[in-house]
Amino acid sequence: MAGSPSIGSAGRVYRRIVPQPVRAVASSRVPPRVRRKVKRGLVRTLNRREARLHGRALRLVRKSDLVASERRTRTPDGRVGHVHSGLTAELARRLDHDLVTAALDAAGIAWFAVPALDDRRICLAVEQQDKGQVRRVLRALLEEHTGYVVSVSPSSDDTRMIPGSHLRAWKNYGKAKVVRITWLRTEPTENLWVGEEQGIEIEFWTVNNTLSYERLVGPRPNRVQRVVSRDAVGIEIGFDRLSGYCDIDGDKEPTVTLEQFDIPRLEEIAFPVDAVLLWEHPGPWGEELLRASLRSIHQYAPWTDVVHVVATAPVPDWLGGDEGRLSVVSAGAGADAHLQHVPEIAEHFILMRPGALLGRPVRPFDYFTPNGVTRPRRGRWTAEESLAPWTASAYSATGCAVTQVFAPGPQPYTCGVLNRLASTEAAAGPAVDGQTAPTLPGTHPGDGLVHHVAYASGLADPSGETTVVLHAALPGIGQPLRRLLVRRDTQHLQFFGLGSDEALGTGGSEAVISFLHRYFPVASPFEHGNSEDPDNHT
Template identity: 30%
Template sequence: MFDLTSADRVEMSIQMMPRTVHIHSGLTPLQVRTRNHVAVEQVLARSGVEYFAVRGLDDRVPVIGVRADQRSAVVAALVDLARETQAYLAPILPKPAVRDVLMDGSEDTAWAKVADAKVLRMVWFRTDPTRSLVYGREYGCEIEFWGTARDGRLWGPRHNRVGRVLPGESNPVEAPMEKFTRLAGVGQDLPPVRTRPEMTVTLPDDITFPIDVVYTWVDGTDPAWQQRRAQVTGETYHAESASAARFLSRDELRYSLRSIHANAPWVRNIYIVTDDQTPRWLDDSRSNIRVVSHKEIFSDASVLPVFNSHAIESQLHHIDGLAEHFLYLNDDMFFGRPMAPQTFFLANGLSKFFLSQGRVPVGPIREDDTPVDAAHKNNRRLLEAKFGPVTTQVFQHVPYALRRSVMTEIESEFAADYALTMASRFRHTEDLSPVSNLYHHYAFLSGRALPGSVKYGYVQLAVPDLAARLARALERRDWEAYCINDAYSTEDQLAAQDAVLRPFLDGYFPVPSPYEKQG
């Protein structure tokens, strides 16, 4: 069962204001939301007033409805809660004239100022033991005062995801908390909530199908991997090629998994596709994470080993047990803020893509084309022949939303070109780029994908102001998804970059995921 025990409190300065902050180990956004919801629900239950969970419009904010004619009892219970737990108070509706009003809930003057509020918010500041990540106002629990009409029906003070008018008489029911936030998924072990039957219906935009995540990962410092690569290229393998001077592991995958644990807990299974490698820190004993060998997914294993990401990506849909809907990530991609699965898919199954301002160079493949541009041009040739339009735009380097059946169809439709890509051990001008470009155009042109929107950040490590860019990202935390790429770094830059990057990643994702070994 979800642990709702309290924790130590400390005084911290939050946005230049002194605040009491609760410290919790293993804290995630979903846990913060759950703690706040249960705190209010429990005190209302003890007071004997009627209440019900409401399906609000903000997935981070729990909402509880109460009858306006029970306001005195509700306020008395909330005052006791605020004094016992050092909660803060903010009026929500009517909207306050003063911006960012947040009052000490233990003071009578604060409650006098919200005496006529139709919606108010109880706020607790919570942090992890490192104190590098603080959750506050945006996860506070909102209490709505519902009026009663002459015919007995209840009228809500504002819109929600179900309806503002409810029958006056209704037997309370227990429902999964997952119904009330799209940030939760199955198997979260969250406590049930008390609500009304009308709030438990399945809505047209509710995603009920599973969504998996697939990574590709390689450890370039692994001597066995280096030797396999040298044998293919005909190079002479030397043991010193595995030295730290040549390769510097940043463990981006560790932090990317932390970002899923914190900000996309609705993910069902995670698959890490590797060339028979496993990160030393990874605990793959958990039932929802699995390391997958290239040998398991290549339709023609005779082409192995391969060292071409295009080739590996062309075979991802062959993973045994993979969901129809899945996200593909490189290990340099991160979920920067809590994200709902609706960011990537519609409830009817359509996938979303995120267009970039970048363009594929016009004309046929040239000798000076990058491997990426050459692959995009090959995609364009096939798509134009099948559908007619000429594709020019590329896509943001964010988690790619994919459907297994569409990838299977693409492999069949362009069998010859697809087979060449699969067998291409190193990037080649005949490659396709199946998941980063071809899939999204094909799915759109065949009516199975549409444009989406995400607040996206991209940091190239080989920039002179790297420290300033990362400091800004850590302070604002306003990217929903971001990528940290080191494609253009030179060996003499790696150590200095790592000295900046490691503290950034530790500060952004201080809470270990369940997929890390203890100790």
């Protein structure tokens, strides 16, 4: 199998250097034994040449300052993974980018970043004429830092299980217009895996000489334009300008693109977005919910500006650190109705009540439109919801009937809507404590009232993103928890009932806490004084 690519290459070389009439005569007059001998000689020559060029590329890669993982391991499906302490999706994205660009730079291959249509991945462009050299340097890189390669255009993932250092992994490379390089990364407990949906895509741009100046033409559409001048000026650009999932760069290293691509995305959010977490339940299970919420923000929403913990109970000793991004505010009961008065809070923020979590990477656009309108999550409409007391308050405040309810979990808020609601003097009414209630509560009155006022004022555009809601007392809760842990395909999670007698008595609360430890194994920078403190990692 290892020689099959060379045999195919030898056949192509043979057809290229021997004209068709000569091949036709040779096939009838030259003995098959002689023809086979010629082709075997071509195979040996190509193998020696490929080995020499691969060795040269490997030496260039090894001279580069590549970031090595702490150790290697095996993924659940048997592939090679890399272990990194404190791993996040953002860190994995930057590691992938730095590895590929360092290898291309070492080989002297020009590249630039492209604002791709898919926000999950960073895309780099190289010229088609460098395609052979790109393959050699990437294969050398994947030998030094084991990863995988697949063809994106045309789509073919039959090589996803073959390490990219093997020649077989590149069998689709000749026809590929776009390839994807991926590394599978995990943290020391190996509960969180990152990489399958990320990776670096490399596009091969062709040179067009039909006009008086040379142009580069991309192999597929992107967010800005498909044709650029070949002598365009390169500029530095932050990762957040290429992907909505990325952190606002600040002092982090930018990447390089062409000046024609320095155009805001249609869904780009230019204003800061804060996160507000309500802390209401002192005790072990309450602290675990708070810890998980902080970790979910750190892991899946690195673009949040400041995290405000609004506490109606004494805060845990371990909460602290990262003073530039963490604000702890003591408040009384009903503080969620007056969040616009939290010191230095941004106009736009995401409210996370106890048990609300992010389950996978999210963007600011998932919660707000570029003009500042909120995108609250709709819930399931039922007869009980239509008769809830908050619906009457919402009608009296706006004069509009309530026609939709809102799901638990992270929800977008604006201070402007809270101020508008305060001017109506409408009250949401008492809310059921979802963590001690024996059954699932309905729409939180505060969420329902705020989002209805915003919708009636043209300041909200409700969406239908699914939120998984579970009560800790659910019989057989272990099965849905295992499914969530394996799939990790849910954007929003909401847990209720961890403090209910039913959950505490049946072990449901312990099952949820164990799940949270495995789903969010990486400590956030807001935790200190415990064994998982990120500052304690060596």
